[in-house]
Amino acid sequence: MKTIATTMDALVLNETNSDLVRTTMIRPAPTSGEVLVRVKASSVNPLDLKIRSGNAAHAKHPLPAILGMDLAGTIEALGAGVTGFAVGDDVYGLTGGAGGLQGSLAHFAAVDASLLAPKPSNLSMREAAALPLVFITAWEGLVDRAKIQLGQSVLVLGGAGGVGHVAVQIARAKGAEVFAVDGAAKADYLMSLGATPIDRNESIDDYIARHTEGKGFDIVYDTVGGTGLDNAFQAVKRFGHVVSALGWGTHALAPLSFKSATYSGVFTLLPLLTGEGCEHHGEIMRQATALADAGKLIPKLDPRTFTLSDVAEAYALIENRQAQGKLVIDIA
Numbered sequence: 001m002k003t004i005a006t007t008m009d010a011l012v013l014n015e016t017n018s019d020l021v022r023t024t025m026i027r028p029a030p031t032s033g034e035v036l037v038r039v040k041a042s043s044v045n046p047l048d049l050k051i052r053s054g055n056a057a058h059a060k061h062p063l064p065a066i067l068g069m070d071l072a073g074t075i076e077a078l079g080a081g082v083t084g085f086a087v088g089d090d091v092y093g094l095t096g097g098a099g100g101l102q103g104s105l106a107h108f109a110a111v112d113a114s115l116l117a118p119k120p121s122n123l124s125m126r127e128a129a130a131l132p133l134v135f136i137t138a139w140e141g142l143v144d145r146a147k148i149q150l151g152q153s154v155l156v157l158g159g160a161g162g163v164g165h166v167a168v169q170i171a172r173a174k175g176a177e178v179f180a181v182d183g184a185a186k187a188d189y190l191m192s193l194g195a196t197p198i199d200r201n202e203s204i205d206d207y208i209a210r211h212t213e214g215k216g217f218d219i220v221y222d223t224v225g226g227t228g229l230d231n232a233f234q235a236v237k238r239f240g241h242v243v244s245a246l247g248w249g250t251h252a253l254a255p256l257s258f259k260s261a262t263y264s265g266v267f268t269l270l271p272l273l274t275g276e277g278c279e280h281h282g283e284i285m286r287q288a289t290a291l292a293d294a295g296k297l298i299p300k301l302d303p304r305t306f307t308l309s310d311v312a313e314a315y316a317l318i319e320n321r322q323a324q325g326k327l328v329i330d331i332a
Contacts, residue, residue: 010106011308014064016054020105020311028102028110030079035113037091041129042104043070044314044327045162048097052315059098060273068104068329069097071111072119072128082113090119093285094132099272104129105311107332114278115271117285120292123299130299130326131166135288136281137268138167138221141243142174145264146219150175153212155235158223159195160186162326163245165300167221168195173296176219179211189300204234216240216259225249236261300325307331 008027011020030036048067050056061067072092075085085091095111097103102110119128142148154171158164159180171178172194180195187197198207208216216237222228225246232242233255240261247265256263271277291297302325306314314327 005107008107009308010066010102011068011311012064013052013067016052016063018052020052020067022308027108030077030082030110032080033082033113034079034110035075035082035085035091035116036077036079036108036110037071037073037095037116038076039071039073039104039107039109039331040125041072042068042329042331043130043133044311044318044329045069045133046318047133049315049318051098058267059269060100061098062100065097065100066103066106067097068106069094070129070132071095071104071109072125073109073331076108079110079113085113085116090125090128091116092119092128092132093117094136094268094272094281096272098269101272105308105329105331112278114282115285117282117289120289120297122295123292126328126330127299127301129328130301131288131292131297132285133268134162134166134299134326135170135297136284137163137245137266138170139284139287140268141221141245141264141266142167142170142219145243145266146221146241148174148176148219152176152218153237154178155198155217155220155232156180156195156223157221157228157232158182159190159197160300161223163223164221165189165193166297167223168193169291169297171219173291179207179217181207204231208235212237219243222246230255233261233263302327305330 012023075089093116095115154176156164156167160182178195180190181198181200184199190197220232220236220242222232222244229244236242238259242263245266302323306329317323
């Protein structure tokens with residue numbers, strides 16, 4: 001009979017702006033509705049750094065805390081009442097690292113089973129761990145909020161970024177004509193995803209005229225924030241829809257209102273903070289699995305590898321804007 005370790009190693013943040021400390025602790029046990037996952041990989045997101053620095057009050061993650069939001073791994077044990085999963089299943093999801101829920105920078109995590117989905121069969125654990133936060137954010141914006149339709153024109157601001165490159169792939173899979181704004185060096189990559197690249201140094205008026213005959217785009221997804229959202233209001237067409245994952249600033253709504261266009265915000269952490277919508281996140285991850293298994297979704301990973309021993313190096317790459325794709329930590 002297979003035995004499960006009674007202790008585990010995890011990286012713990014004891015106080016803001018400090019190093020994560022490798023700590024041996026009691027392995028969690030799954031309660032009702034939870035499963036115990038042996039974590040194989042965890043991605044790094046910019047929000048992790050904001051939590052570490054104390055600049056993410058909206059994440060409500062009290063210290064000491066284990067960070068890490070995305071995980072991929074294997075189910076080791078089932079809590080009471082869990083159906084649809086079995087010990088030995090490979091799974092992935094956005095499961096913690098905020099709202100006081102244990103994060104994924106640990107050998108094991110007891111997580112709400114409704115947040116999980118089967119790992120895509122043709123993706124590695126590393127690739128799967130790169131997807132949950134960015135995929136859910138992109139899907140909620142394009143599908144849940146903007147109700148993307150076949151043949152629509154979609155503009156993604158920051159199209160080669162974490163959320164952006166996934167939004168491009170979802171929009172393409174839905175049959176939209178996709179345009180993506182980013183640096184000129186990202187043009188070839190964006191074309192490989194099926195998007196028309198737009199240099200971020202080109203004026204908005206120029207690319208609206210060139211690609212839409214001056215009418216604007218049906219859907220604009222702002223993944224940049226700040227002035228990016230103002231640019232989105234300018235780029236959307238009459239009766240179009242703007243979505244932003246970073247709509248936290250102060251913005252003039254007149255450009256949007258004069259077009260009778262609509263706006264939606266996406267706050268991906270809500271289920272982790274409130275407990276509401278967990279099942280929907282699991283459903284979204286099943287959509288990710290279907291797209292990945294169909295060859296329509298491939299995450300872009302930074303080729304460098306990290307373990308629990310050198311997470312600080314991965315954090316530094318994010319902080320210094322040197323990541324060349326999603327950064328993933330190999331846990332086990």
